[in-house]
Amino acid sequence: MEDAGFIVACYVVTFGGVAAYVSYVLRRGRRATEQLPDESKPWM
Amino acid sequence: MDTVADGADAAKGADPVGAVAPADPVVVLDDAVAVLGRFPALAGISITVHRGEIVWLRGPNGAGKTTLLRLCAGLLPLARGTGRVLGCDLATERDRLRPLVGVLGHRNGLYLDLTVAENVAFWGDTVGAAATEVAAALERLGLADRLALLPVRRLSAGQQRRTAIACLIARRAELWLLDEPHSGLDAAGRDDVDALLRQAAASGATVMVASHEYERAGPLATAVFDIRGGTVMGTAGGSVTAGAVASPRDAGRDR
Amino acid sequence: MADMATGRTTATTATAATRTLGIVTLVGVAWLIVSGLLVSPADVNQGESVRILYLHAPSAWVAYLAFVVTAGASALYLFTKKHSLGWDRLAGASAEIGVLFMAVTLVVGMLWGRLTWGVFWRWDARLTTTAFLFVTYIGYLAVRRLGGTPEQRARRSGVLALLAVLEIPLVHFSVKLWRGLHQDATVLRPNGDVKLDGFMLFTLIFGVAVFTLMYVWLVLHRQRTLTAEDLLDDVGLEIAIAERRGESRPPDLAADVPRSDRPRPDITVGF
Amino acid sequence: MTWWRTAWLIARRDLLVEWRSRVALNQVFPFAGIVMVMFGFAIDDTRLMESIAPGLVMVATMFSLLVLVQRSFALESEDGALDALRTAGVSSSALFWGKSIALAAQLAALQALLIVLAVVLYGSSVRPAGAPLLVATWLSGSWGLATVGTLYGGLAAGARGRETLLPLLLLPVVAPVLIGATRAVEAALGARGTVVDGWPWMGLVAVFAVVFCVGGTLAFGPLIEE
Numbered sequence: 001m002e003d004a005g006f007i008v009a010c011y012v013v014t015f016g017g018v019a020a021y022v023s024y025v026l027r028r029g030r031r032a033t034e035q036l037p038d039e040s041k042p043w044m
Numbered sequence: 045m046d047t048v049a050d051g052a053d054a055a056k057g058a059d060p061v062g063a064v065a066p067a068d069p070v071v072v073l074d075d076a077v078a079v080l081g082r083f084p085a086l087a088g089i090s091i092t093v094h095r096g097e098i099v100w101l102r103g104p105n106g107a108g109k110t111t112l113l114r115l116c117a118g119l120l121p122l123a124r125g126t127g128r129v130l131g132c133d134l135a136t137e138r139d140r141l142r143p144l145v146g147v148l149g150h151r152n153g154l155y156l157d158l159t160v161a162e163n164v165a166f167w168g169d170t171v172g173a174a175a176t177e178v179a180a181a182l183e184r185l186g187l188a189d190r191l192a193l194l195p196v197r198r199l200s201a202g203q204q205r206r207t208a209i210a211c212l213i214a215r216r217a218e219l220w221l222l223d224e225p226h227s228g229l230d231a232a233g234r235d236d237v238d239a240l241l242r243q244a245a246a247s248g249a250t251v252m253v254a255s256h257e258y259e260r261a262g263p264l265a266t267a268v269f270d271i272r273g274g275t276v277m278g279t280a281g282g283s284v285t286a287g288a289v290a291s292p293r294d295a296g297r298d299r
Numbered sequence: 300m301a302d303m304a305t306g307r308t309t310a311t312t313a314t315a316a317t318r319t320l321g322i323v324t325l326v327g328v329a330w331l332i333v334s335g336l337l338v339s340p341a342d343v344n345q346g347e348s349v350r351i352l353y354l355h356a357p358s359a360w361v362a363y364l365a366f367v368v369t370a371g372a373s374a375l376y377l378f379t380k381k382h383s384l385g386w387d388r389l390a391g392a393s394a395e396i397g398v399l400f401m402a403v404t405l406v407v408g409m410l411w412g413r414l415t416w417g418v419f420w421r422w423d424a425r426l427t428t429t430a431f432l433f434v435t436y437i438g439y440l441a442v443r444r445l446g447g448t449p450e451q452r453a454r455r456s457g458v459l460a461l462l463a464v465l466e467i468p469l470v471h472f473s474v475k476l477w478r479g480l481h482q483d484a485t486v487l488r489p490n491g492d493v494k495l496d497g498f499m500l501f502t503l504i505f506g507v508a509v510f511t512l513m514y515v516w517l518v519l520h521r522q523r524t525l526t527a528e529d530l531l532d533d534v535g536l537e538i539a540i541a542e543r544r545g546e547s548r549p550p551d552l553a554a555d556v557p558r559s560d561r562p563r564p565d566i567t568v569g570f
Numbered sequence: 571m572t573w574w575r576t577a578w579l580i581a582r583r584d585l586l587v588e589w590r591s592r593v594a595l596n597q598v599f600p601f602a603g604i605v606m607v608m609f610g611f612a613i614d615d616t617r618l619m620e621s622i623a624p625g626l627v628m629v630a631t632m633f634s635l636l637v638l639v640q641r642s643f644a645l646e647s648e649d650g651a652l653d654a655l656r657t658a659g660v661s662s663s664a665l666f667w668g669k670s671i672a673l674a675a676q677l678a679a680l681q682a683l684l685i686v687l688a689v690v691l692y693g694s695s696v697r698p699a700g701a702p703l704l705v706a707t708w709l710s711g712s713w714g715l716a717t718v719g720t721l722y723g724g725l726a727a728g729a730r731g732r733e734t735l736l737p738l739l740l741l742p743v744v745a746p747v748l749i750g751a752t753r754a755v756e757a758a759l760g761a762r763g764t765v766v767d768g769w770p771w772m773g774l775v776a777v778f779a780v781v782f783c784v785g786g787t788l789a790f791g792p793l794i795e796e
Contacts, residue, residue, distance in 0.1 A: 143659025273546030
């Protein structure tokens with residue numbers, strides 16, 4: 001079934017894209033926050 | 045004027061709120077920081093400049109002299125600290141401050157395709173100077189004749205500098221901020237600049253000059269600030285007190 | 300720097316609340332995939348390709364939501380007395396996520412278009428507006444990266460976000476008028492003539508909810524990252540100021556102190 | 571110094587610089603002309619060219635707009651005149667209007683040239699009934715493009731990579747003018763539809779011009795402020 005390939009590709013693109021972005025945000029967040037003490041972080 | 049601050053010789057911490065009376069400091073910076081990109085060109089500078097003074101900013105390249113002048117002109121935001129120039133708060137009233145100052149930067153601020161006369165007339169027009177004032181400024185800098193009709197691009201560096209100074213004269217500024225005003229000028233031009241600055245100061249304007257030219261700026265200055273590493277290392281020279289130029293109004297403002 | 304004298308340092312932008320939210324979202328995503336791909340039935344008209352709807356519509360919704368949040372936060376930054384940079388960071392975080400979801404929407408939309416129309420791209424009003432929106436916010440993000448002080452960044456990008464609010468209706472309206480001229484034969488429009496039965500409708504609504512949770516989680520983390528980076532810049536500025544002041548010392552004194560051993564300001568000072 | 575006088579002073583100054591340097595006349599106008607000729611080479615179909623001529627005129631205008639905006643701010647930054655303008659107490663809205671007026675004048679001249687080129691190269695013809703529509707579109711299109719160009723040009727002027735940032739910001743925004751003006755000119759030249767069909771498109775262009783004129787007046791100051 002040709003359609004299945006397209007449909008699965010859509011799911012892969014969507015959640016793959018989001019997952020890549022999530023890992024980027026988390027990594028960037030870790031790098032920035034490890035140099036700051038907790039009491040300076042407004043969300044803590 | 046409150047009598048409390050009388051003997052204190054305009055103590056540094058004194059709050060400069062209120063109208064600018066003759067003896068009030070024209071420039072008060074307290075621990076001011078100015079940032080260029082990420083670089084703190086001014087790293088907590090505290091200075092006080094009084095009306096009628098000619099201040100010489102002295103220091104090596106990269107010391108922060110240009111940034112200090114731009115900060116005082118309201119061209120740069122204040123990153124930390126407080127500052128007040130001509131009664132305007134540098135944090136909130138830069139818009140009001142900018143028309144009151146006259147700036148001569150590294151670059152001349154000219155339109156290279158326009159003639160000398162057109163440039164001076166344009167900058168005169170923006171501040172509402174009369175045609176006679178513009179003509180007088182051109183005359184004074186020796187630009188009145190043939191040169192006035194040449195495009196600025198075809199002039200020498202010194203002649204372009206003269207044009208910029210003529211534009212500065214056409215603008216009646218209360219605070220003159222000059223960055224290496226002598227650069228590119230011949231001996232006669234330098235004498236003209238010196239005479240001009242003395243006259244400006246005598247008529248009640250305040251002048252701050254960044255310069256490497258000791259033999260020029262030295263005799264001119266009534267106060268010297270040694271700038272290094274974005275702060276003032278020391279003040280020297282015949283720093284005048286507020287009282288010494290208390291009443292500049294009698295000198296008139298013939299420019 | 301974990302050995303700092305004061306307090307703990309936790310190298311994360313997460314809190315208990317966002318962890319819970321994250322887990323809920325993950326479960327939701329898992330169920331959406333199962334439900335969308337396997338459980339839900341095929342559509343009478345669209346066939347299996349209706350399964351793309353459960354991704355396409357929610358991601359488009361999140362993208363538009365993100366841009367609305369960007370505009371609102373920008374307005375709050377510009378028009379409140381305090382000019383709190385927090386609003387600016389919310390605007391920036393939201394715009395970035397909006398661009399991500401807009402990209403996803405466009406790619407998924409093209410794949411879907413290939414299935415239903417036989418072509419990747421049609422000059423459909425909605426599609427075209429979306430593409431313009433995408434480029435506009437890429438420009439917005441480029442302006443955010445121009446540098447300068449945080450206030451300058453906030454002011455510039457805030458004004459730009461409000462200009463985009465002016466621009467989008469104009470672009471949409473003009474593109475719609477433009478399409479109206481061509482009188483194309485009615486074709487299958489994405490979610491235009493899909494007959495959604497109860498479970499399909501539920502899956503769609505569920506997808507919108509899950510994507511919204513995803514957006515909230517992302518925006519919280521991204522905003523915290525931006526906050527931390529701004530705070531780090533402040534610390535860096537303090538250090539740079541101290542180093543700059545060090546230049547003003549007489550050379551013989553400065554020579555005594557090796558550069559790395561120069562006293563650094565306590566990193567917690569000023570918070 | 572009234573606000574209008576300041577704006578007029580700036581506009582006159584910009585046009586005077588252009589008159590003296592002739593950059594637009596000697597470089598931008600020929601550039602737009604060669605773009606039209608290149609379209610002719612690429613399309614190579616007389617009937618098709620006649621029907622798409624209005625679109626090509628607008629596309630060539632967009633490309634030239636980018637160059638003219640860059641030039642408009644290059645002359646300010648060439649010798650640091652922007653700082654001088656700020657210390658001269660020139661209000662940012664007056665600066666915006668002055669530069670927009672000068673840019674609009676150049677764009678109007680450019681578009682007139684391009685229409686003439688379309689007639690010559692692509693065989694377009696102006697219907698008498700379409701002339702008012704053509705003129706109205708010409709004026710509102712020039713003003714709309716000039717305001718939006720000045721607005722985003724000012725933002726990009728001080729930035730790193732301004733040559734690439736400006737098209738990225740500007741081209742998506744001018745889409746309504748591209749669409750609206752193209753349709754209106756098509757109607758006026760008889761390439762498609764009747765003249766009456768063109769007026770709503772002209773209205774779209776006019777709305778755009780008004781929106782960005784107001785938006786630019788308010789937003790220009792915060793965008794160029796350091």
